[in-house]
Amino acid sequence: MALAAYGGDGMTRDVAVLGAGMHPWGKWGRSFVEYGTAAARAALADARVDWRDVSSIVGADTVRGGYPGYVAGATFAKALGWQGARVTSVYAACASGAQAVGAARAQILAGLADVVLVVGADAAPKGFFRPAGGNRADDPDWLRFRVLGATNPTYFGLYARRRIAVHGDTLEDFAQVKVKNAASGALNPYARYRKRVTAEEVAASAVVADPLRLLDICATSDGGAALVLSSMDFARRHGVAEPVRIRAVSTVTPRYPTTVLDLPDIATDSAVAVEPAAEAFRASIARAAYEEAGIGPEDLSLAEVYDLSTALELQWYEDLGLCAEGEAAKLLREGVTAPGGRIPVNASGGLASFGEAVPAQAIAQVCELTWQLRGEAGDRQVAGARVGISANQGLFGHGSAVVAVR
Known part of the structure; x- marks a missing residue:
């Protein structure tokens, strides 16, 4: 199995996954902020990283959470305690979480951050998802x-x-x-x-x-998930020799x-x-x-x-x-x-x-x-x-x- 860890310039394209955390899925009737914050704390604990040592936070947006949902990165930064971290918010429908991971990875590879927390959470309504954002006749x-x-x-x-x-x-x-x-x-x-x-x-x-x-169709749910990503150098300094990448x-x-x-x-x-x-x-x-x-x-x-x-x-x-x-x-x-x-x-x-x-x-x-x-x-x-x-x-x-x- 040939795995390409390096780009054409010889630089590594890998980032380490130091921590993963989730809030259980369900219909809990609470704010998405609560789910995301719980997941973030679980991921930080899994990574053995203190929130104050996180240099950037990337939030995956929800269109169902009002204004705090549109600026999820800042919302979760506030909930965890403002400590000066760089903040990014990403929306891409069902791909929001992966684009948040992509944004975090880009910051790490660009040398803008050593440790990035990625968080996404939602409090979904019952029934079908309705189109959001008003009339869009070209959509x-x-x-x-x-x-x-x-x-x-x-x-x-x-x-x-x-x-x-x-x-x-x-x-x-x-x-x-x-x-x-x-x-x-x-x-x-x-x-x-x-x-x-x-x-x-x-x-x-x-x-x-x-x-x-x-039973052939998935439900709409509440839930939250988070990842702590880092550079490979930070992972090694943190004592993780072979992290998931x-x-x-x-x-x-x-x-x-x-x-x-x-x-x-x-x-x-x-x-x-x-x-x-x-x-x-x-x-x-x-x-x-x-x-x-x-x-x-x-x-x-x-x-x-x-x-x-x-x-x-x-x-x-x-x-x-x-x-x-x-x-x-x-x-x-x-x-x-x-x-x-x-x-x-x-x-x-x-x-x-x-x-x-x-x-x-x-x-x-x-x-x-x-x-x-x-x-x-x-x-x-x-x-x-x-x-x-x-x-x-x-x-x-x-x-x-x-x-x-x-």
């Missing part, structure tokens, strides 16, 4: 909601129908994704849903957006003309004369991460992906290059992505077990990679884990992947 996601009336579960259902029609996936395949992830979530103390389910229970749950049932952070945009993310096969006048993009947006997210890290899918020990629905997890198998197009269900049926399989996916339990707390989710994925690569994941530990990838896709061209190695 395909806003149009999908307002013109078509297609909420996120409807979009998930359309993609599930496409997999059934094009690849022959079945409702039983979708149910087995939930069964797999619920079994892992039952072992995770931070998960909201810690109960195993059967395929029969998935099939018996209410239809939300045909063919998807209630962030090797790549990918936050790429789609390639024209495939720019309408939720309805990718509908042509427009401006698109019909242009050759389609060579790969799907989700696949381009993964490819950019692999190229930066100097690895391929064959090097992975595990993956944490955004299973907004059971069918979308199967799509990620293909977009991450774990199998060829149309072979995701076969991979699932053979147990390759299950605990003990060749490439376990969502050993944390995934969104199926957590629900979605948007700015915290991508950070939580890296927390899980960190614990797995350290060998600290307890009963859900992936044996011999050395390389992991996280991946998600959000609205308006936001998506991300993070590669972590040990």
